[in-house]
Amino acid sequence: MTDIASSPARLPGWLSALRNILAYLLRSPTSAFGLAVIAVLVLTAALAPWIATHDPFAQNLDNVLQPPGSGHLFGTDELGRDIFSRLVYGARITLRIIFLVSVVVGPIGLIVGATAGYVGGWMDAVLMRVTDIFLAFPSLILSLAFVAALGPSLGNAIIAIALTSWPPIARLARAETMTFRKADYIAAARLQGASPLRIILKSIIPMCLPSVVIRLTLNMATVILTAAGLGFLGLGAQPPEPEWGAMIATGRRYMIDSWWLVACPGVAILCVSLAFNLLGDGLRDALDPRQMNRR
Amino acid sequence: MTASLEIRDLSITFGEGPDAVKVLPSVSFSVAPGECFGLVGESGSGKSTVLRCVSLLTTIWSGEVKIDGRDLRELPLKQRCRLIQMVFQDPYGSLHPRQSVRTTLAEPLRIHGLDDHEGRMKRAMIEVGLPVGFLDRFPHQLSGGQRQRVAIARALILEPALLLLDEPTSALDVSVQAEILNLLARLREERGLTYVMVTHDLAVVDHMCDRFAVMLRGEITEILPREAIPGNQATHPYARELIGASLDYEGRA
Numbered sequence: 001m002t003d004i005a006s007s008p009a010r011l012p013g014w015l016s017a018l019r020n021i022l023a024y025l026l027r028s029p030t031s032a033f034g035l036a037v038i039a040v041l042v043l044t045a046a047l048a049p050w051i052a053t054h055d056p057f058a059q060n061l062d063n064v065l066q067p068p069g070s071g072h073l074f075g076t077d078e079l080g081r082d083i084f085s086r087l088v089y090g091a092r093i094t095l096r097i098i099f100l101v102s103v104v105v106g107p108i109g110l111i112v113g114a115t116a117g118y119v120g121g122w123m124d125a126v127l128m129r130v131t132d133i134f135l136a137f138p139s140l141i142l143s144l145a146f147v148a149a150l151g152p153s154l155g156n157a158i159i160a161i162a163l164t165s166w167p168p169i170a171r172l173a174r175a176e177t178m179t180f181r182k183a184d185y186i187a188a189a190r191l192q193g194a195s196p197l198r199i200i201l202k203s204i205i206p207m208c209l210p211s212v213v214i215r216l217t218l219n220m221a222t223v224i225l226t227a228a229g230l231g232f233l234g235l236g237a238q239p240p241e242p243e244w245g246a247m248i249a250t251g252r253r254y255m256i257d258s259w260w261l262v263a264c265p266g267v268a269i270l271c272v273s274l275a276f277n278l279l280g281d282g283l284r285d286a287l288d289p290r291q292m293n294r295r
Numbered sequence: 296m297t298a299s300l301e302i303r304d305l306s307i308t309f310g311e312g313p314d315a316v317k318v319l320p321s322v323s324f325s326v327a328p329g330e331c332f333g334l335v336g337e338s339g340s341g342k343s344t345v346l347r348c349v350s351l352l353t354t355i356w357s358g359e360v361k362i363d364g365r366d367l368r369e370l371p372l373k374q375r376c377r378l379i380q381m382v383f384q385d386p387y388g389s390l391h392p393r394q395s396v397r398t399t400l401a402e403p404l405r406i407h408g409l410d411d412h413e414g415r416m417k418r419a420m421i422e423v424g425l426p427v428g429f430l431d432r433f434p435h436q437l438s439g440g441q442r443q444r445v446a447i448a449r450a451l452i453l454e455p456a457l458l459l460l461d462e463p464t465s466a467l468d469v470s471v472q473a474e475i476l477n478l479l480a481r482l483r484e485e486r487g488l489t490y491v492m493v494t495h496d497l498a499v500v501d502h503m504c505d506r507f508a509v510m511l512r513g514e515i516t517e518i519l520p521r522e523a524i525p526g527n528q529a530t531h532p533y534a535r536e537l538i539g540a541s542l543d544y545e546g547r548a
């Protein structure tokens with residue numbers, strides 16, 4: 001969690017820090033719930049072939065719109081596919097979206113924000129005006145525009161979501177950087193001949209990391225909802241992919257008689273985005289600098 | 296290794312236009328190789344600013360600073376780092392909170408491409424009187440005095456000739472202050488270092504420095520040898536007052 005360039009001797013250090021954070025999270029019921037839902041999500045995605053009771057793509061037109069029970073845990077959809085199995089495989093898509101978006105957004109936001117905050121001057125002005133431009137549009141509208149331009153697909157949806165969610169991270173990282181850019185430990189690094197890049201990577205980013213991780217976690221709920229929204233509009237994952245938003249979109253036509261087509265993926269989206277919010281809140285408490293001494 | 300320092304007409308103004316504040320109007324003094332030169336004066340008189348100019352943490356000053364006769368601004372960065380280092384006032388703010396002592400000490404070695412990291416770090420720890428096992432500690436696992444020792448080790452690991460000390464003991468417990476001062480005195484003796492030491496405590500000057508300058512509102516009122524303290528041989532009224540107050544205090548204590 002602290003410094004990537006750690007020697008093997010320090011491994012137990014951050015491992016025990018991780019254990020302390022986990023222990024802290026499990027102490028509060030809400031963040032424990034968040035953590036549990038996310039653990040279930042990860043396990044479901046990893047073990048999907050063993051958990052799913054049916055092939056998520058297998059159609060059975062003799063067996064459409066079956067209600068829950070009757071051999072299908074959550075019923076079947078308009079093409080007779082097993083909804084439970086589709087949800088299970090959909091977990092993989094959801095995780096892939098979250099993972100890819102975070103992996104792109106975290107580093108970009110950190111680098112842009114830390115550079116703007118540390119270097120200051122015209123660099124700050126340029127980077128922050130670009131950030132402002134991205135922030136000026138509602139993220140769903142901006143993603144819609146990107147996907148419309150790039151063509152609808154899951155990959156493009158991920159790119160579009162990533163493009164719209166780095167600016168708040170950059171803002172946060174810049175604000176954090178401003179609070180300690182004048183600190184003596186930064187001055188000491190300068191006196192040792194560290195280049196600005198080295199100072200940003202080794203001194204500034206580790207300080208911004210906790211709040212960025214918290215923000216990314218809280219952001220995941222939005223990412224999931226945006227992805228589902230794009231899927232719902234037919235601009236994200238394409239059929240027959242069992243993406244939860246796309247499942248709601250197709251199920252909507254049968255909603256009045258067959259509520260389970262919409263309710264099951266809806267509840268899944270709700271639970272997972274709620275879980276990430278609760279976990280983010282818990283992390284905010286766990287990574288509070290005032291708790292640092294206990295670690 | 297040792298170096299002389301010569302400062303002539305150092306002046307600096309912060310801000311622009313009507314808000315401009317001339318913090319140092321014109322400061323000149325020189326420090327002989329191996330000397331310990333004190334800077335005393337009340338808070339806000341510009342002592343730290345002098346050190347920040349000499350270390351080029353602040354670059355907007357004008358005037359002339361020479362190290363061993365060479366213009367400070369003309370020294371290449373790496374060479375300058377291996378000539379001048381600084382110890383800051385607050386050891387709670389001068390060590391990176393998320394870096395272990397090992398990382399703190401290894402960074403300068405990596406930047407300058409020096410060999411034998413492990414050996415240099417161990418020797419540095421021993422020299423400042425810390426157990427080698429503390430290399431794997433983080434700042435929050437150290438006391439104030441121990442942190443300041445790490446800060447001194449970090450400053451010395453590049454083997455500089457000139458050490459700038461900005462009130463290195465004022466943030467520490469009284470019991471620890473003497474230990475750190477003794478450590479600094481010993482290191483100077485062993486390595487022939489040149490010190491410029493900011494303090495507001497004349498007892499520290501008496502203990503450590505060969506000569507000292509009394510600063511008032513950014514100007515040096517008088518430069519005195521240490522021997523001038525006991526009999527208060529200062530001529531400038533402010534310097535007399537400062538030394539007098541300190542002698543009174545010690546008389547009572």
Ligand SMILES: Nc1ncnc2c1ncn2[C@@H]1O[C@H](COP(=O)(O)OP(=O)(O)O)[C@@H](O)[C@H]1O
Pocket residue numbers: 309310316318336337338339340341342343344345
């Ligand atoms: N970066 C800066 N911008 C504006 N004013 C400054 C800056 N740095 C120092 N000063 C001013 O310079 C004066 C001297 O500060 P300093 O050198 O820290 O004093 P000392 O170390 O003697 O207590 C103070 O009045 C301070 O407000």
Ligand SMILES: [Mg+2]
Pocket residue numbers: 342343344461
């Ligand atoms: Mg000061």
